[in-house]
Amino acid sequence: MKLTIIGTGYVGLVTGACFSEMGSHVTCVDIDKEKIDNLKKGILPIYEPGLESIVLNNYKEGTLNFTTSLAQAAKDCNVFFIAVGTPPGQDGSADLQYVLQVARQIGSVIEDYAVIVDKSTVPVGTADKVRAQVSKELEARGAAIEFDVVSNPEFLKEGAAVNDFLKPDRIIVGADSHRAAKLMRRLYAPFSRNRDKMLFMNVKDAEMTKYAANSMLATKISFMNEIANLCERLGVDVENVRKGIGSDSRIGYSFIYPGCGYGGSCFPKDVKALVKTAKDAGFVPTLLDAVEERNNLQKQVLGNKVINRFGQDLTGRTFGIWGLAFKPGTDDMREASSRVLIKALLDAGARVNVYDPVAMDQARKEIPAQEQEKICFAQDQYSALDTADACILVTEWKAFRQPDFKKMASLMKERVIFDGRNQYDPDEIKEAGFEYHGIGRELG
Ligand SMILES: NC(=O)c1ccc[n+]([C@@H]2O[C@H](COP(=O)([O-])OP(=O)(O)OC[C@H]3O[C@@H](n4cnc5c(N)ncnc54)[C@H](O)[C@@H]3O)[C@@H](O)[C@H]2O)c1
Numbered sequence: 388m389k390l391t392i393i394g395t396g397y398v399g400l401v402t403g404a405c406f407s408e409m410g411s412h413v414t415c416v417d418i419d420k421e422k423i424d425n426l427k428k429g430i431l432p433i434y435e436p437g438l439e440s441i442v443l444n445n446y447k448e449g450t451l452n453f454t455t456s457l458a459q460a461a462k463d464c465n466v467f468f469i470a471v472g473t474p475p476g477q478d479g480s481a482d483l484q485y486v487l488q489v490a491r492q493i494g495s496v497i498e499d500y501a502v503i504v505d506k507s508t509v510p511v512g513t514a515d516k517v518r519a520q521v522s523k524e525l526e527a528r529g530a531a532i533e534f535d536v537v538s539n540p541e542f543l544k545e546g547a548a549v550n551d552f553l554k555p556d557r558i559i560v561g562a563d564s565h566r567a568a569k570l571m572r573r574l575y576a577p578f579s580r581n582r583d584k585m586l587f588m589n590v591k592d593a594e595m596t597k598y599a600a601n602s603m604l605a606t607k608i609s610f611m612n613e614i615a616n617l618c619e620r621l622g623v624d625v626e627n628v629r630k631g632i633g634s635d636s637r638i639g640y641s642f643i644y645p646g647c648g649y650g651g652s653c654f655p656k657d658v659k660a661l662v663k664t665a666k667d668a669g670f671v672p673t674l675l676d677a678v679e680e681r682n683n684l685q686k687q688v689l690g691n692k693v694i695n696r697f698g699q700d701l702t703g704r705t706f707g708i709w710g711l712a713f714k715p716g717t718d719d720m721r722e723a724s725s726r727v728l729i730k731a732l733l734d735a736g737a738r739v740n741v742y743d744p745v746a747m748d749q750a751r752k753e754i755p756a757q758e759q760e761k762i763c764f765a766q767d768q769y770s771a772l773d774t775a776d777a778c779i780l781v782t783e784w785k786a787f788r789q790p791d792f793k794k795m796a797s798l799m800k801e802r803v804i805f806d807g808r809n810q811y812d813p814d815e816i817k818e819a820g821f822e823y824h825g826i827g828r829e830l831g
Pocket residue numbers: 393394395396397398399416417418419422470471472473485488489506507508509541542543544545652653
């Protein structure tokens with residue numbers, strides 16, 4: 388099948404690469420010329436395990452192509468995936484300007500029956516808006532071309548995106564026409580061979596499913612962070628509580644790790660957007676409001692712990708931060724907890740040394756210039772601790788799991804560890820001569 392993917396970011400590139408890997412002919416379109424030029428040279432815009440080889444092989448085979456011209460990609464193509472960003476607007480709603488712009492562009496280029504697939508995360512009712520934009524464009528052209536709009540939300544996780552796409556738990560398709568549903572079944576057949584993973588529903592149900600899934604996961608995290616804060620005040624170790632409740636099959640172990648808050652391009656914006664959708668519908672989403680508030684507070688927890696330990700004025704202090712990405716396996720720093728921590732430490736007068744195994748370049752692009760003046764971008768995890776007053780673990784990369792404590796002790800000015808992801812055994816840390824501050828384990 389011939390596909391056009393519009394928007395070649397995390398979702399668009401992974402979607403395009405994986406469909407081409409399964410035999411479709413894919414053209415990825417983006418307005419960012421530099422991104423497209425780089426892709427043609429084999430330079431990927433993102434770090435994602437396993438993605439590079441799939442992109443390079445399929446580009447070489449001619450089954451995956453890149454262009455800035457939608458008109459060129461659209462020739463003989465009747466499946467269009469919209470995979471552009473839907474960032475939060477001022478009021479928290481998903482900003483649909485890019486999605487609707489692409490809808491108009493699609494309306495201006497299709498020549499034959501087309502299925503237009505909303506892959507971006509978009510609020511309930513967006514497919515109707517996409518349909519209206521395409522129709523308007525077709526009317527302006529005087530073209531009577533049939534088309535369907537399908538919702539096919541993406542559930543990949545950054546850091547495991549290729550695997551998630553190739554081996555999905557489920558494939559949600561919201562389609563109001565039999566013709567479109569049939570085409571989507573054919574398209575996804577290679578991903579659904581060992582069992583039928585496809586769940587068909589109407590378009591609005593599919594749109595809502597994506598927001599409900601992300602909000603549920605965010606709720607689990609915020610719930611556990613709330614319990615952790617309470618544990619800390621009651622002299623309870625939340626890690627024992629986590630294992631205790633996770634062993635209940637109704638609860639399970641995933642997404643109940645206490646920490647310093649969730650970030651990334653999805654959970655924060657999707658919870659906000661669902662809150663806005665609810666309020667627009669005249670419903671007060673009490674629980675979702677609290678999920679977001681708890682997360683905002685949780686991102687401040689590490690900074691507050693450092694201030695409690697070292698005082699309000701951190702002038703003359705240096706802190707080594709391990710991990711900048713919002714989670715391991717990605718260089719994505721959007722809404723990362725590290726951003727809130729760095730700002731809090733700098734505002735209190737400290738200097739910070741930072742190290743992340745893959746997000747250093749991204750950090751240089753994203754951290755404001757006035758903050759970078761007081762930041763040292765370290766060569767490796769140990770040089771980030773040179774003369775540091777404390778080591779602060781923010782992202783639980785594997786490289787930080789079993790560090791050389793002797794080496795750390797020899798480099799650091801004071802032997803203090805703030806463990807924002809509860810990666811370490813407090814007793815082991817204390818035996819190694821360090822003071823330990825975790826999340827939900829003791830009042831640090
Ligand atoms: N990143 C994730 O983990 C993830 C997972 C599931 C769903 N989603 C959703 O998928 C959507 C895309 O997210 P992303 O992280 O891939 O975004 P991204 O910012 O990485 O990529 C979006 C791309 O779209 C391009 N673009 C914008 N307007 C365009 C236009 N008119 N024509 C062509 N290209 C255009 C941008 O240049 C950019 O390269 C969002 O709605 C997001 O919520 C993201």
